[in-house]
Amino acid sequence: xxxxxxxxxxxxxxxxxxxxxxxxxxxxxxxxxxxxxxxxxxxxxxxxxxxxxxxxxxxxxxxxxxxxxxxxxxxxxxxxxxxxxxxxxxxxxxxxxxxxxxxxxxxxxxxxxxxxxxxxxxxxxxxxxxxxxxxxxxxxxxxxxxxxxxxxxxxxxxxxxxxxxxxxxxxxxxxxxxxxxxxxxxxxxxxxxxxxxxxxxxxxxxxxxxxxxxxxxxxxxxxxxxxxxxxxxxxxxxxxxxxxxxxxxxxxxxxxxxx
Numbered sequence: 211x212x213x214x215x216x217x218x219x220x221x222x223x224x225x226x227x228x229x230x231x232x233x234x235x236x237x238x239x240x241x242x243x244x245x246x247x248x249x250x251x252x253x254x255x256x257x258x259x260x261x262x263x264x265x266x267x268x269x270x271x272x273x274x275x276x277x278x279x280x281x282x283x284x285x286x287x288x289x290x291x292x293x294x295x296x297x298x299x300x301x302x303x304x305x306x307x308x309x310x311x312x313x314x315x316x317x318x319x320x321x322x323x324x325x326x327x328x329x330x331x332x333x334x335x336x337x338x339x340x341x342x343x344x345x346x347x348x349x350x351x352x353x354x355x356x357x358x359x360x361x362x363x364x365x366x367x368x369x370x371x372x373x374x375x376x377x378x379x380x381x382x383x384x385x386x387x388x389x390x391x392x393x394x395x396x397x398x399x400x401x402x403x404x405x406x407x408x409x410x411x412x413x414x415x416x417x418x419x420x421x422x423x424x425x426x427x428x429x430x431x432x433x434x435x436x437x438x439x440x441x442x443x444x445x446x447x448x449x450x451x452x453x454x455x456x457x458x459x460x461x462x463x464x465x466x467x468x469x
Contacts, residue, residue, distance in 0.1 A: 212242040213461050215305070215331065215382065215417060215451030219247045223279065223287045225294075230457040235298055238461040242299040246331060249306050252281040255319055258312040265339035268347050285326055301328035305382055308332045308372040309339075317377055331417075332378035334368045337361050343389055343426075353392055362387060362394040366401045373408040380449055381409070383419035385437055389426045402437050409446045416446055420463040421453030431466040 213235065221227040228245065235243045249255035256277055263270040288302045304327060306316060320330065335341055340352040342361070352361065365387045373381060384405060409416050418432035433441070433448075441448060452462040 211240050213452050214244045214449035216454045220455050223283045234457045234460040244301045246303045246305045250276045254281045258316050261339040303327045303329040305331045307335050310371045329379045331380045331382045332372040333382035337364045359394045380415040386422050389422045402440050406444045415449040417449050417451040419451040
Protein backbone atom coordinates (compact mmCIF):
# COMPACT_ATOMS: atom_id res chain seq x y z
CA UNK A 211 0.00 0.00 0.00
CA UNK A 212 1.18 3.51 -0.89
CA UNK A 213 0.29 6.82 0.72
CA UNK A 214 0.88 9.14 -2.17
CA UNK A 215 0.53 12.59 -0.62
CA UNK A 216 2.20 13.56 2.68
CA UNK A 217 3.28 17.08 3.69
CA UNK A 218 6.12 18.22 5.92
CA UNK A 219 5.02 21.86 5.83
CA UNK A 220 3.88 22.10 9.45
CA UNK A 221 7.34 21.18 10.73
CA UNK A 222 11.03 21.61 10.00
CA UNK A 223 12.88 20.13 7.05
CA UNK A 224 14.84 17.73 9.24
CA UNK A 225 15.48 14.00 9.17
CA UNK A 226 14.04 13.72 12.69
CA UNK A 227 10.71 15.21 11.62
CA UNK A 228 10.60 13.11 8.45
CA UNK A 229 11.15 9.94 10.46
CA UNK A 230 8.04 10.63 12.54
CA UNK A 231 6.00 10.13 9.35
CA UNK A 232 7.98 7.04 8.46
CA UNK A 233 7.34 5.54 11.90
CA UNK A 234 3.58 5.97 11.57
CA UNK A 235 3.62 4.45 8.08
CA UNK A 236 5.49 1.40 9.40
CA UNK A 237 2.95 0.94 12.20
CA UNK A 238 0.10 1.12 9.67
CA UNK A 239 1.79 -1.40 7.36
CA UNK A 240 2.15 1.12 4.54
CA UNK A 241 4.94 -0.01 2.21
CA UNK A 242 5.66 3.29 0.47
CA UNK A 243 5.11 6.95 1.26
CA UNK A 244 5.43 9.96 -1.02
CA UNK A 245 6.71 13.04 0.76
CA UNK A 246 6.04 16.47 -0.73
CA UNK A 247 5.35 20.06 0.10
CA UNK A 248 3.43 22.77 -1.69
CA UNK A 249 5.60 24.96 -3.87
CA UNK A 250 4.28 27.97 -1.95
CA UNK A 251 6.63 26.95 0.86
CA UNK A 252 9.71 27.60 -1.27
CA UNK A 253 10.93 31.07 -2.16
CA UNK A 254 12.23 29.86 -5.52
CA UNK A 255 8.60 29.41 -6.65
CA UNK A 256 7.38 32.86 -5.61
CA UNK A 257 7.05 34.09 -9.24
CA UNK A 258 4.23 31.63 -9.98
CA UNK A 259 2.08 33.11 -7.20
CA UNK A 260 1.91 36.70 -8.44
CA UNK A 261 -1.72 36.31 -9.54
CA UNK A 262 -2.73 34.95 -6.14
CA UNK A 263 -0.85 37.67 -4.25
CA UNK A 264 -2.29 40.46 -6.40
CA UNK A 265 -5.88 39.23 -6.28
CA UNK A 266 -6.50 40.12 -2.63
CA UNK A 267 -4.58 41.57 0.31
CA UNK A 268 -5.58 38.71 2.59
CA UNK A 269 -4.11 36.23 0.10
CA UNK A 270 -0.86 38.16 -0.09
CA UNK A 271 -0.60 38.06 3.72
CA UNK A 272 -1.37 34.32 3.73
CA UNK A 273 1.24 33.66 1.04
CA UNK A 274 4.03 35.64 2.68
CA UNK A 275 3.54 33.65 5.88
CA UNK A 276 3.85 30.40 3.94
CA UNK A 277 6.73 31.28 1.59
CA UNK A 278 9.67 31.07 3.97
CA UNK A 279 12.05 28.25 3.06
CA UNK A 280 14.53 27.53 0.30
CA UNK A 281 14.08 24.44 -1.81
CA UNK A 282 17.80 23.83 -1.27
CA UNK A 283 17.03 22.88 2.33
CA UNK A 284 14.46 20.37 1.10
CA UNK A 285 16.99 18.92 -1.35
CA UNK A 286 19.51 18.55 1.47
CA UNK A 287 16.94 16.61 3.47
CA UNK A 288 16.22 14.36 0.49
CA UNK A 289 19.92 13.63 0.08
CA UNK A 290 20.24 12.70 3.75
CA UNK A 291 17.19 10.46 3.63
CA UNK A 292 18.38 8.66 0.50
CA UNK A 293 21.64 7.85 2.25
CA UNK A 294 19.76 5.99 4.97
CA UNK A 295 17.96 2.65 4.84
CA UNK A 296 14.35 2.42 5.92
CA UNK A 297 12.09 -0.65 6.07
CA UNK A 298 9.67 1.08 3.71
CA UNK A 299 10.17 2.96 0.45
CA UNK A 300 10.29 6.74 0.80
CA UNK A 301 9.84 8.88 -2.30
CA UNK A 302 10.16 12.64 -2.59
CA UNK A 303 8.39 15.18 -4.76
CA UNK A 304 6.53 18.47 -4.92
CA UNK A 305 2.93 19.61 -5.03
CA UNK A 306 2.93 22.35 -7.65
CA UNK A 307 0.16 24.97 -7.62
CA UNK A 308 -0.77 25.12 -11.29
CA UNK A 309 -2.35 27.96 -13.23
CA UNK A 310 -2.27 28.15 -17.00
CA UNK A 311 -1.29 31.83 -16.80
CA UNK A 312 1.95 30.84 -15.09
CA UNK A 313 2.58 27.59 -16.93
CA UNK A 314 5.77 28.61 -18.69
CA UNK A 315 7.26 30.16 -15.56
CA UNK A 316 6.36 27.02 -13.64
CA UNK A 317 7.93 24.85 -16.30
CA UNK A 318 11.12 26.90 -16.31
CA UNK A 319 11.50 26.68 -12.53
CA UNK A 320 10.76 22.95 -12.47
CA UNK A 321 13.38 22.37 -15.16
CA UNK A 322 15.99 23.39 -12.59
CA UNK A 323 15.01 20.44 -10.41
CA UNK A 324 13.66 17.84 -12.83
CA UNK A 325 16.23 15.21 -11.85
CA UNK A 326 15.85 15.77 -8.10
CA UNK A 327 12.41 14.30 -7.49
CA UNK A 328 10.69 10.94 -7.84
CA UNK A 329 7.32 12.43 -8.75
CA UNK A 330 5.67 15.79 -9.34
CA UNK A 331 2.06 16.39 -8.31
CA UNK A 332 0.02 19.06 -10.05
CA UNK A 333 -2.80 20.78 -8.18
CA UNK A 334 -5.28 23.57 -8.83
CA UNK A 335 -5.85 25.68 -5.72
CA UNK A 336 -7.23 28.88 -7.20
CA UNK A 337 -9.87 30.10 -9.63
CA UNK A 338 -9.50 33.59 -11.17
CA UNK A 339 -6.49 33.98 -8.86
CA UNK A 340 -8.68 33.40 -5.80
CA UNK A 341 -8.07 30.50 -3.43
CA UNK A 342 -11.22 28.39 -3.28
CA UNK A 343 -10.53 26.32 -0.15
CA UNK A 344 -9.76 28.78 2.64
CA UNK A 345 -12.24 28.69 5.51
CA UNK A 346 -11.48 32.28 6.51
CA UNK A 347 -11.96 34.10 3.23
CA UNK A 348 -12.75 31.95 0.16
CA UNK A 349 -16.51 32.37 0.44
CA UNK A 350 -16.23 36.12 0.69
CA UNK A 351 -13.73 36.49 -2.15
CA UNK A 352 -14.90 33.81 -4.57
CA UNK A 353 -18.01 31.75 -3.79
CA UNK A 354 -20.24 34.71 -2.83
CA UNK A 355 -19.10 36.77 -5.81
CA UNK A 356 -18.90 34.48 -8.85
CA UNK A 357 -21.45 32.16 -10.40
CA UNK A 358 -20.96 28.59 -9.15
CA UNK A 359 -21.19 27.11 -12.65
CA UNK A 360 -18.50 29.50 -13.87
CA UNK A 361 -16.24 28.59 -10.93
CA UNK A 362 -16.58 24.89 -11.70
CA UNK A 363 -15.98 25.37 -15.42
CA UNK A 364 -12.83 27.40 -14.82
CA UNK A 365 -11.58 24.97 -12.18
CA UNK A 366 -11.91 21.98 -14.50
CA UNK A 367 -10.53 23.98 -17.41
CA UNK A 368 -7.40 24.45 -15.30
CA UNK A 369 -7.33 20.76 -14.30
CA UNK A 370 -7.45 19.77 -17.96
CA UNK A 371 -4.67 22.21 -18.90
CA UNK A 372 -2.62 20.90 -15.99
CA UNK A 373 -2.98 17.36 -17.35
CA UNK A 374 -2.15 18.46 -20.88
CA UNK A 375 1.02 20.28 -19.78
CA UNK A 376 3.14 17.10 -19.46
CA UNK A 377 4.79 18.51 -16.32
CA UNK A 378 3.24 16.12 -13.81
CA UNK A 379 3.05 12.46 -12.86
CA UNK A 380 0.04 12.79 -10.56
CA UNK A 381 -3.02 15.03 -10.17
CA UNK A 382 -3.88 16.09 -6.63
CA UNK A 383 -7.49 15.89 -5.37
CA UNK A 384 -9.08 16.37 -8.81
CA UNK A 385 -12.60 17.14 -7.57
CA UNK A 386 -11.86 18.97 -4.32
CA UNK A 387 -13.63 22.08 -5.65
CA UNK A 388 -16.70 20.50 -3.99
CA UNK A 389 -15.25 20.88 -0.46
CA UNK A 390 -17.80 23.43 0.79
CA UNK A 391 -20.71 21.34 -0.56
CA UNK A 392 -21.42 23.92 -3.25
CA UNK A 393 -22.29 22.27 -6.56
CA UNK A 394 -22.96 23.38 -10.14
CA UNK A 395 -26.32 23.15 -11.89
CA UNK A 396 -24.89 21.32 -14.91
CA UNK A 397 -23.94 17.65 -15.36
CA UNK A 398 -20.24 16.94 -14.82
CA UNK A 399 -20.22 13.60 -16.68
CA UNK A 400 -18.69 15.03 -19.87
CA UNK A 401 -15.98 16.74 -17.83
CA UNK A 402 -15.25 13.58 -15.87
CA UNK A 403 -14.90 11.58 -19.09
CA UNK A 404 -12.46 14.14 -20.49
CA UNK A 405 -10.35 13.92 -17.34
CA UNK A 406 -10.37 10.11 -17.37
CA UNK A 407 -9.38 9.93 -21.03
CA UNK A 408 -6.57 12.45 -20.50
CA UNK A 409 -5.28 10.49 -17.51
CA UNK A 410 -5.05 7.39 -19.69
CA UNK A 411 -3.46 9.28 -22.58
CA UNK A 412 -0.86 10.97 -20.37
CA UNK A 413 -0.36 7.99 -18.01
CA UNK A 414 -1.20 10.08 -14.95
CA UNK A 415 -2.26 9.00 -11.49
CA UNK A 416 -5.39 10.69 -10.15
CA UNK A 417 -5.66 10.90 -6.39
CA UNK A 418 -8.35 9.61 -4.14
CA UNK A 419 -7.45 12.22 -1.56
CA UNK A 420 -9.05 11.79 1.86
CA UNK A 421 -8.14 15.29 3.07
CA UNK A 422 -11.45 16.79 1.98
CA UNK A 423 -13.24 14.14 4.04
CA UNK A 424 -11.49 14.41 7.39
CA UNK A 425 -10.21 18.00 7.21
CA UNK A 426 -13.32 19.68 5.75
CA UNK A 427 -15.94 17.14 6.85
CA UNK A 428 -17.11 16.50 3.31
CA UNK A 429 -19.35 13.46 2.88
CA UNK A 430 -17.19 11.86 0.14
CA UNK A 431 -14.19 9.82 1.34
CA UNK A 432 -12.11 11.18 -1.52
CA UNK A 433 -13.47 11.13 -5.04
CA UNK A 434 -17.18 11.48 -5.65
CA UNK A 435 -18.96 8.19 -6.29
CA UNK A 436 -19.61 9.16 -9.91
CA UNK A 437 -16.02 10.14 -10.71
CA UNK A 438 -14.56 7.19 -8.84
CA UNK A 439 -16.72 4.66 -10.69
CA UNK A 440 -15.92 6.23 -14.05
CA UNK A 441 -12.17 6.18 -13.39
CA UNK A 442 -12.25 2.57 -12.21
CA UNK A 443 -14.34 1.47 -15.19
CA UNK A 444 -11.90 3.08 -17.60
CA UNK A 445 -8.84 1.68 -15.86
CA UNK A 446 -7.35 5.01 -14.75
CA UNK A 447 -4.53 4.74 -12.20
CA UNK A 448 -5.69 5.92 -8.77
CA UNK A 449 -3.33 6.91 -5.98
CA UNK A 450 -4.56 6.76 -2.39
CA UNK A 451 -3.56 9.96 -0.64
CA UNK A 452 -3.98 10.91 3.00
CA UNK A 453 -2.91 14.51 2.45
CA UNK A 454 -1.36 14.19 5.90
CA UNK A 455 -0.03 17.43 7.37
CA UNK A 456 0.97 15.81 10.66
CA UNK A 457 2.52 12.37 11.23
CA UNK A 458 -0.61 10.95 12.86
CA UNK A 459 -2.58 11.42 9.65
CA UNK A 460 -0.42 9.15 7.49
CA UNK A 461 -2.75 6.56 5.97
CA UNK A 462 -5.77 8.39 7.37
CA UNK A 463 -9.10 6.85 6.27
CA UNK A 464 -7.50 4.32 3.94
CA UNK A 465 -9.86 1.71 5.36
CA UNK A 466 -12.73 3.53 3.64
CA UNK A 467 -11.35 2.78 0.17
CA UNK A 468 -13.16 -0.03 -1.61
CA UNK A 469 -13.20 -0.90 -5.27
